[in-house]
Amino acid sequence: MLDAESLAAPRPDRAARGYLYHRHALIVRITHWINAIALAILLMSGLNIFNAHPSLSWGRSSYSNRAPIFETGAATAADGRLIGTTRIFNRNFDTTGVLGVSSDGGRQVVKGFPSWITVPSFAWLAMARHWHFFFAWLLVINGCVYLAFSIFSRHLAHDLLPTKLDWRSVGHSIIDHVRFRHPTGVAATRYNVLQKVAYLAVILVLVPLMILTGSAMSPRLDSLQPGWIELLGGRQSARTLHFAVAWTLVLFVLVHVFEVLVSGVWNNLRSMITGRYRIPPDPG
Amino acid sequence: MSDDDSPRRLRRNLLTAIGGLLLGGCDALSRTEWFPRILRVGEDLSRRVQHAVTARKSMAQEFSERDLSPSFRSNGTANPDDNDYQALARDGFSDWRLRVDGLVEQPMGFSLQQLRSMRSRVQITRHDCVEGWSAIGKWKGVPLGEVLALVRPTVAARFVVFHCADPMDPAGTKYYESIDMEDAYHPQTILAYELNDASLPIGNGAPLRVRIERQLGYKMAKYIMRLQLVDSFAAIGQGRGGYWEDQGYEWYAGI
Numbered sequence: 001m002l003d004a005e006s007l008a009a010p011r012p013d014r015a016a017r018g019y020l021y022h023r024h025a026l027i028v029r030i031t032h033w034i035n036a037i038a039l040a041i042l043l044m045s046g047l048n049i050f051n052a053h054p055s056l057s058w059g060r061s062s063y064s065n066r067a068p069i070f071e072t073g074a075a076t077a078a079d080g081r082l083i084g085t086t087r088i089f090n091r092n093f094d095t096t097g098v099l100g101v102s103s104d105g106g107r108q109v110v111k112g113f114p115s116w117i118t119v120p121s122f123a124w125l126a127m128a129r130h131w132h133f134f135f136a137w138l139l140v141i142n143g144c145v146y147l148a149f150s151i152f153s154r155h156l157a158h159d160l161l162p163t164k165l166d167w168r169s170v171g172h173s174i175i176d177h178v179r180f181r182h183p184t185g186v187a188a189t190r191y192n193v194l195q196k197v198a199y200l201a202v203i204l205v206l207v208p209l210m211i212l213t214g215s216a217m218s219p220r221l222d223s224l225q226p227g228w229i230e231l232l233g234g235r236q237s238a239r240t241l242h243f244a245v246a247w248t249l250v251l252f253v254l255v256h257v258f259e260v261l262v263s264g265v266w267n268n269l270r271s272m273i274t275g276r277y278r279i280p281p282d283p284g
Numbered sequence: 285m286s287d288d289d290s291p292r293r294l295r296r297n298l299l300t301a302i303g304g305l306l307l308g309g310c311d312a313l314s315r316t317e318w319f320p321r322i323l324r325v326g327e328d329l330s331r332r333v334q335h336a337v338t339a340r341k342s343m344a345q346e347f348s349e350r351d352l353s354p355s356f357r358s359n360g361t362a363n364p365d366d367n368d369y370q371a372l373a374r375d376g377f378s379d380w381r382l383r384v385d386g387l388v389e390q391p392m393g394f395s396l397q398q399l400r401s402m403r404s405r406v407q408i409t410r411h412d413c414v415e416g417w418s419a420i421g422k423w424k425g426v427p428l429g430e431v432l433a434l435v436r437p438t439v440a441a442r443f444v445v446f447h448c449a450d451p452m453d454p455a456g457t458k459y460y461e462s463i464d465m466e467d468a469y470h471p472q473t474i475l476a477y478e479l480n481d482a483s484l485p486i487g488n489g490a491p492l493r494v495r496i497e498r499q500l501g502y503k504m505a506k507y508i509m510r511l512q513l514v515d516s517f518a519a520i521g522q523g524r525g526g527y528w529e530d531q532g533y534e535w536y537a538g539i
Contacts, residue, residue, distance in 0.1 A: 220538030
């Protein structure tokens with residue numbers, strides 16, 4: 001959490017020496033790391049589940065007169081070698097080694113996503129489902145704790161909602177990001193506008209969408225209000241969206257980790273572990 | 285930068301090693317007795333929450349004829365490798381009888397003809413497999429509740445167990461499944477003898493399969509030979525309530 005008091009008036013002696021600033025509240029730090037673990041397991045167990053039927057369709061069922069949007073498969077070459085294929089819309093790609101066919105324990109095997117990105121590392125649908133649903137609930141409960149804290153402590157209103165000033169600085173912020181220029185002084189105690197928008201998108205759009213599209217695949221929750229999953233385009237569309245939003249979250253994590261790395265990795269990591277972020281001495 | 289740029293290679297090897305360790309850790313945990321028990325808390329919570337937010341008789345979505353899948357996929361057993369079953373199939377299942385017994389006041393046997401003459405229900409529903417695919421089919425059958433009304437389950441009856449004809453392994457273990465009375469009396473729970481306006485094909489479970497529309501496909505036993513009403517399924521199979529449950533899948537398949 002950002003401490004408004006120290007923001008307003010860093011004392012001159014502190015500014016000259018540099019100091020440790022309390023950047024993240026304990027609950028934010030704990031929920032952050034639980035999220036990190038849960039998202040990793042959810043992705044990897046989810047890909048194991050995907051491998052049981054490595055095909056995505058749009059619509060109510062998988063067997064309509066429409067071809068799948070995305071599908072991995074395997075073919076045998078003339079010399080007996082296995083070739084992994086991936087079909088995206090109407091185009092086929094040779095993805096041997098990664099999608100369709102990959103090595104598992106030194107052997108080439110037919111599987112959607114490779115071993116190194118699935119939990120468990122081999123085809124085991126029942127177990128992947130145990131992992132997936134446990135960590136799904138952990139993510140939901142953890143998210144509720146975070147959200148409740150953020151609303152009541154005004155973390156959401158103070159630190160995450162972009163201000164008018166923020167919106168005016170969007171252009172600047174984009175240029176700063178592209179040039180890998182990051183504030184190090186007092187400005188680093190506040191989230192920049194792109195950061196705020198990205199975090200809010202994850203918290204309020206992407207994760208809720210994951211829960212919604214995941215629930216839409218449940219035949220029991222289907223009966224909540226017969227037809228509600230039509231809003232997502234039907235069950236197979238919901239499954240496709242679940243997959244697409246998952247990879248959007250992966251994209252967020254990649255950018256997030258990249259920004260952490262280029263804007264002072266140890267200082268950032270410390271602030272997410274102990275809460276303290278070093279404000280360097282004022283060069284002026 | 286070449287491969288023998290050692291700090292870089294060291295870092296990459298280190299990352300690979302850590303990744304391998306974490307993945308290996310997940311595999312090792314999966315193989316223990318105790319860890320999956322903890323993980324299953326998630327599915328137990330799903331069952332409780334799903335029952336809390338949906339009504340006992342909430343209905344699964346039904347579709348129109350134009351949503352029908354061009355052909356309904358046969359999954360699991362396609363043709364039971366069993367001499368008795370094959371003999372029944374050769375005669376068009378005229379000698380087949382559905383036995384209903386266990387905790388009932390009046391054990392009974394039903395021929396296919398008798399089941400067909402009872403009140404029927406037609407429903408176009410989506411079949412959701414645990415693997416992730418869905419297919420839409422038009423089913424006709426007798427509501428399980430109608431059959432139960434004739435045999436009159438005793439107050440002790442808590443589950444309906446479906447005993448099937450298809451052997452699942454070289455040892456000859458037959459497929460079986462079970463549901464609770466809430467699902468047994470659900471209006472969409474039918475013993476189906478028709479698929480897409482034709483006699484149920486062997487690939488889809490002839491002569492009789494059950495539809496349990498608020499759960500996944502593996503609950504919907506095919507090739508049904510006998511219904512048994514029980515107060516516990518602990519003594520049946522390996523005790524987890526179904527063939528796939530004995531292989532580690534959840535008994536409640538609502539998600």
